[in-house]
Amino acid sequence: xxxxxxxxxxxxxxxxxxxxxxxxxxxxxxxxxxxxxxxxxxxxxxxxxxxxxxxxxxxxxxxxxxxxxxxxxxxxxxxxxxxxxxxxxxxxxxxxxxxxxxxxxxxxxxxxxxxxxxxxxxxxxxxxxxxxxxxxxxxxxxxxxxxxxxxxxxxxxxxxxxxxxxxxxxxxxxxxxxxxxxxxxxxxxxxxxxxxxxxxxxxxxxxxxxxxxxxxxxxxxxxxxxxxxxxxxxxxxxxxxxxxxxxxxxxxxxxxxxxxxxxxxxxxxxxxxxxxxxxxxxxxxxxxxxxxxxxxxxxxxxxxxxxxxxxxxxxxxxxxxxxxxxxxxxxxxxxxxxxxxxxxxxxxxxxxxxxxxxxxxxxxxxxxxxxxxxxxxxxxxxxxxxxxxxxxxxxxxxxxxxxxxxx
Amino acid sequence: xxxxxxxxxxxxxxxxxxxxxxxxxxxxxxxxxxxxxxxxxxxxxxxxxxxxxxxxxxxxxxxxxxxxxxxxxxxxxxxxxxxxxxxxxxxxxxxxxxxxxxxxxxxxxxxxxxxxxxxxxxxxxxxxxxxxxxxxxxxxxxxxxxxxxxxxxxxxxxxxxxxxxxxxxxxxxxxxxxxxxxxxxxxxxxxxxxxxxxxxxxxxxxxxxxxxxxxxxxxxxxxxxxxxxxxxxxxxxxxxxxxxxxxxxxxxxxxxxxxxxxxxxxxxxxxxxxxxxxxxxxxxxxxxxxxxxxxxxxxxxxxxxxxxxxxx
Numbered sequence: 001x002x003x004x005x006x007x008x009x010x011x012x013x014x015x016x017x018x019x020x021x022x023x024x025x026x027x028x029x030x031x032x033x034x035x036x037x038x039x040x041x042x043x044x045x046x047x048x049x050x051x052x053x054x055x056x057x058x059x060x061x062x063x064x065x066x067x068x069x070x071x072x073x074x075x076x077x078x079x080x081x082x083x084x085x086x087x088x089x090x091x092x093x094x095x096x097x098x099x100x101x102x103x104x105x106x107x108x109x110x111x112x113x114x115x116x117x118x119x120x121x122x123x124x125x126x127x128x129x130x131x132x133x134x135x136x137x138x139x140x141x142x143x144x145x146x147x148x149x150x151x152x153x154x155x156x157x158x159x160x161x162x163x164x165x166x167x168x169x170x171x172x173x174x175x176x177x178x179x180x181x182x183x184x185x186x187x188x189x190x191x192x193x194x195x196x197x198x199x200x201x202x203x204x205x206x207x208x209x210x211x212x213x214x215x216x217x218x219x220x221x222x223x224x225x226x227x228x229x230x231x232x233x234x235x236x237x238x239x240x241x242x243x244x245x246x247x248x249x250x251x252x253x254x255x256x257x258x259x260x261x262x263x264x265x266x267x268x269x270x271x272x273x274x275x276x277x278x279x280x281x282x283x284x285x286x287x288x289x290x291x292x293x294x295x296x297x298x299x300x301x302x303x304x305x306x307x308x309x310x311x312x313x314x315x316x317x318x319x320x321x322x323x324x325x326x327x328x329x330x331x332x333x334x335x336x337x338x339x340x341x342x343x344x345x346x347x348x349x350x351x352x353x354x355x356x357x358x359x360x361x362x363x364x365x366x367x368x369x370x371x372x373x374x375x376x377x378x379x380x381x382x383x384x385x386x387x388x389x390x391x392x393x394x395x396x397x398x399x400x401x402x403x404x405x406x407x
Numbered sequence: 408x409x410x411x412x413x414x415x416x417x418x419x420x421x422x423x424x425x426x427x428x429x430x431x432x433x434x435x436x437x438x439x440x441x442x443x444x445x446x447x448x449x450x451x452x453x454x455x456x457x458x459x460x461x462x463x464x465x466x467x468x469x470x471x472x473x474x475x476x477x478x479x480x481x482x483x484x485x486x487x488x489x490x491x492x493x494x495x496x497x498x499x500x501x502x503x504x505x506x507x508x509x510x511x512x513x514x515x516x517x518x519x520x521x522x523x524x525x526x527x528x529x530x531x532x533x534x535x536x537x538x539x540x541x542x543x544x545x546x547x548x549x550x551x552x553x554x555x556x557x558x559x560x561x562x563x564x565x566x567x568x569x570x571x572x573x574x575x576x577x578x579x580x581x582x583x584x585x586x587x588x589x590x591x592x593x594x595x596x597x598x599x600x601x602x603x604x605x606x607x608x609x610x611x612x613x614x615x616x617x618x619x620x621x622x623x624x625x626x627x628x629x630x631x632x633x634x635x636x637x638x639x640x641x642x643x644x645x646x647x648x649x650x651x652x653x654x655x656x657x658x659x660x661x662x663x664x665x666x667x668x669x670x671x672x673x674x675x676x677x678x679x680x681x682x683x684x685x686x687x688x689x690x691x692x693x694x695x696x697x698x699x700x701x702x703x704x705x706x707x708x709x710x711x712x713x714x715x716x717x718x719x
Contacts, residue, residue, distance in 0.1 A: 075470030
């Protein structure tokens with residue numbers, strides 16, 4: 001099955017175009033998870049059609065297979081020239097010298113200026129203070145809330161919860177088990193999604209992946225446990241991803257949900273109530289903000305035969321960042337791109353909040369052994385929420401495991 | 408030309424040739440080809456897997472055969488992991504309970520359909536639908552049935568008054584493993600039933616007639632004729648069941664992802680998680696090696712138990 005899929009992905013119009021090109025043309029291969037309606041597929045095609053002597057062989061790689069496919073290809077010397085890789089996994093390759101150092105090329109480039117990028121995404125392509133890639137797009141998480149339910153519960157939609165305590169209080173007021181409505185939905189799944197949702201809470205208290213058992217982190221996890229213990233969030237929070245959790249918000253079975261801008265289009269379509277987005281609540285008033293940072297980065301493999309041409313392609317991709325949101329609904333990872341209004345009022349309002357939230361988005365890692373660090377955090381979340389360990393004990397264990405990875 | 412020279416000049420070659428076309432050599436050839444095939448496509452990957460469990464495997468040394476040898480370090484670290492014993496125990500529970508459930512239900516259904524009522528063979532065929540469905544589809548359906556807030560099963564249980572509060576099958580540490588066992592029993596029962604039906608059909612009917620004349624009742628006939636005559640079938644069904652349940656991966660991926668807090672994690676899912684989620688290929692291979700050993704012990708037991716059996 002998988003093999004068939006790969007074959008299907010590579011037999012695209014692009015491949016056909018590439019093979020009919022002139023003999024002296026340089027062909028670079030690009031791997032990304034983007035399908036026909038998504039940016040990389042179209043940008044690669046356009047770049048291929050530019051008639052600049054560079055042809056592009058584009059291949060779609062499934063989300064779950066990106067890292068293993070890339071590793072296998074690199075180990076056997078068949079790596080593509082360019083790959084799109086999920087940001088927490090960037091360092092895995094960069095630290096091992098598998099990605100090309102682009103620092104000098106970026107410094108000399110007219111199309112890519114490192115200064116323009118948000119610090120979070122830029123940090124994720126950086127290893128040892130060198131740039132090993134270019135952020136492809138970005139996203140973050142914030143708090144969606146159902147304003148109709150807010151009003152019905154006597155809460156002011158103009159004044160969404162700003163601190164953790166206010167969030168729990170609001171969830172209590174909004175919770176209506178008799179009507180199958182939970183106060184809040186989020187994801188504590190034992191996968192990267194759980195880490196993605198939890199880490200910002202730790203970062204707001206001054207902690208981070210390398211300091212996961214501070215008092216603030218313990219308090220954050222205890223608040224998550226309160227949400228579950230008091231039945232303010234569904235017990236299925238433990239096994240449900242963000243997409244499914246947000247589904248319960250869209251169907252009116254949760255009054256708030258923590259999720260990202262990738263939900264906007266679906267919510268506009270599905271939700272038959274009024275909703276808004278607020279910044280992620282902070283531990284207490286005036287505390288520093290933080291949020292998760294998601295999405296993919298572009299990178300060039302170190303053993304490419306055409307580094308210049310590959311970089312030219314990345315420059316072209318970056319030059320089209322203005323179109324990311326209007327054409328494809330994705331957020332560019334840079335602050336200098338003006339996003340035009342879409343004409344859908346709740347979406348435009350939400351976009352403003354997400355752009356504000358993006359300023360506080362922090363990279364996961366970067367660390368070459370990120371999956372192990374992430375696993376330690378996931379285990380702590382799950383052990384605490386299922387009542388097998390206290391938040392303190394679980395996070396202490398996680399810290400110990402993380403320390404073993406870091407040292 | 409060649410054949411004549413063989414026939415006349417090289418008696419030894421001649422004997423060899425004739426033995427290949429007809430005789431011992433032919434037998435060896437028949438056995439040898441599949442053995443070679445097995446060795447190439449199952450044996451070598453198995454050995455490679457065992458080799459990996461003694462090495463330090465890095466994502467960038469995946470393509471190499473020679474890697475740093477670490478002795479038993481992978482095993483030691485694995486045994487020391489706090490989740491090791493719970494996961495192994497889960498695996499035992501999953502395998503034993505799945506097989507017990509599949510076998511009991513399968514045998515009951517096989518006996519039921521063996522009575523040969525009108526339409527029984529048609530109904531028996533319909534049961535195979537569950538076996539034909541891909542694991543991920545079955546997983547998705549059960550996911551929906553077992554869902555906590557709006558699951559079909561919870562609806563049935565609350566409306567019949569069996570429970571008063573929803574059970575979160577997938578997210579409650581006390582139920583998550585059983586959720587997968589339940590789905591797996593449903594998935595495997597029909598296969599058990601078909602194999603056992605074949606076994607039942609192979610028992611000569613005159614045995615029953617004779618025992619009936621001697622005054623044996625239903626239970627006596629079942630325990631003294633049916634079960635002993637089915638010995639080899641039962642052995643095969645249980646061994647295949649062991650292999651299928653140890654291979655069962657899709658249901659875990661679709662229903663619980665091994666969670667929450669590893670409460671429904673089993674060896675086969677853990678091996679995948681270690682290799683392809685944490686990119687710790689050596690540990691993943693180590694778990695797989697432990698599973699190979701288990702299956703081998705089971706295989707030896709199975710072969711020994713059926714070796715002396717009387718064939719009719």
